[in-house]
Amino acid sequence: MAKVLRWGIISTGGIAQAFTKDLLVDPKTRDVHDVVHKVVAVGSRSTEKAQEFIAACAGGDQSVKAYGTYEEVYADPEVDAVYIGTPHTYHYTNALDAIRAKKHILLEKPATSNTAELRALLSAAKEHGVFFMEAMWTRFQPVSLAILEVLKKRELGAPVVVQADLSGDFDIHNLPKTHRILDPALGGGAILDLGPYPLVWAIMALYESPLNKLTPPSNISASIIKTPLTGVDANTSFTLSFSEIPAQAILSCNINVASSDPGVLIRCEKGVIRVATPIYCPMSFTVEYYGAGPGGTVVRTEERRFEYVGRGMHFEADEVARCIRDGKSESELWGHEKSLLEMRVFDEVRKQGGYVLPPGVEKVLE
Ligand SMILES: NC(=O)C1=CN([C@@H]2O[C@H](COP(=O)(O)OP(=O)(O)OC[C@H]3O[C@@H](n4cnc5c(N)ncnc54)[C@H](OP(=O)(O)O)[C@@H]3O)[C@@H](O)[C@H]2O)C=CC1
Numbered sequence: 001m002a003k004v005l006r007w008g009i010i011s012t013g014g015i016a017q018a019f020t021k022d023l024l025v026d027p028k029t030r031d032v033h034d035v036v037h038k039v040v041a042v043g044s045r046s047t048e049k050a051q052e053f054i055a056a057c058a059g060g061d062q063s064v065k066a067y068g069t070y071e072e073v074y075a076d077p078e079v080d081a082v083y084i085g086t087p088h089t090y091h092y093t094n095a096l097d098a099i100r101a102k103k104h105i106l107l108e109k110p111a112t113s114n115t116a117e118l119r120a121l122l123s124a125a126k127e128h129g130v131f132f133m134e135a136m137w138t139r140f141q142p143v144s145l146a147i148l149e150v151l152k153k154r155e156l157g158a159p160v161v162v163q164a165d166l167s168g169d170f171d172i173h174n175l176p177k178t179h180r181i182l183d184p185a186l187g188g189g190a191i192l193d194l195g196p197y198p199l200v201w202a203i204m205a206l207y208e209s210p211l212n213k214l215t216p217p218s219n220i221s222a223s224i225i226k227t228p229l230t231g232v233d234a235n236t237s238f239t240l241s242f243s244e245i246p247a248q249a250i251l252s253c254n255i256n257v258a259s260s261d262p263g264v265l266i267r268c269e270k271g272v273i274r275v276a277t278p279i280y281c282p283m284s285f286t287v288e289y290y291g292a293g294p295g296g297t298v299v300r301t302e303e304r305r306f307e308y309v310g311r312g313m314h315f316e317a318d319e320v321a322r323c324i325r326d327g328k329s330e331s332e333l334w335g336h337e338k339s340l341l342e343m344r345v346f347d348e349v350r351k352q353g354g355y356v357l358p359p360g361v362e363k364v365l366e
């Protein structure tokens, strides 16, 4: 019998719409038979928006409840788990309210504004006995799982350098300064919005490498260029050293560059993995194997392509359903420690780059 997970959706923005549409894709289309997702409630700051959302993203299903507050979703006994898709700096408060109502949590990236907020959420989740996961969807996609299998085989030798970038042209000069990508009160800028993706590739290829023995980076080095428009980070680069391997990640994110070249390169002793863009949901990758001796001559190339119905956010939802079914408090693939590592890196990047969020935005400070 498949486990049916009953979801409440918090907010009606762009990503909540994409997630909900994926949630309602028949799991059998991706060969999943043990879990099923049901949307039972949508919470918005406006009942009308919740109703429009249900019409657009849940096929107008009359049984889905439209609430004009988030609190009503938390209080609904038919909701098992909530998906929270509000702007970054609201994640802490929204998740805390849901945890206190004993709901399991899938919280959009970045988990919180800083490490202290995340620690507080994790301790609340523990106290109330609920599952908690950051919605790091890339970690659960078929491409990522297949790449980790390639690395595990060790035919490429040890990883040496990971280069990863995620950039987009948000047309910042024509964007209202209140847009979440520009507004510092909403955690605007590149690092908190785009940074999770270059970082997740470094975490998968280097932090998770058996050679690393789950050792945190020994060094984090960062540089930020802030836009004079609002002071948020527009161009950010950061490097992480994993001394146990030893290997390095060279990562970047920009909000005013149109392309996302070079995507992700995982450069190993005996070859390279080239991950297609967009790096948050790539559909293919190529592995180039080098011949014996120095010189990096490619002697064999393998390409893998993937296809599925939907955008790829349902894989993380399947993980949530399985973990809750099995009584787990966290995922083994994207557990609490990895979200904490992410927030520690972002705290350090913002510190070195001098990007301070406005007073009162961070609800918990170290
Ligand atoms: N996994 C992924 O691929 C992606 C993840 N994200 C993450 O999702 C989150 C939301 O991003 P996105 O959907 O693009 O944002 P949007 O601005 O499109 O939507 C955010 C929603 O949050 C609610 N909200 C609550 N408080 C506020 C507030 N003060 N200002 C604005 N909105 C508010 C609103 O819903 P309502 O009015 O119904 O309450 C709004 O529609 C971010 O943290 C981002 O990092 C974003 C894009 C892609």
Ligand SMILES: O=C1OC[C@@H](O)[C@H](O)[C@H]1O
Residues within 6 Å of the ligand: 168, 193, 194, 280
């Ligand atoms: O998570 C995301 O992925 C895609 C980006 O365009 C978006 O801004 C970001 O939030």
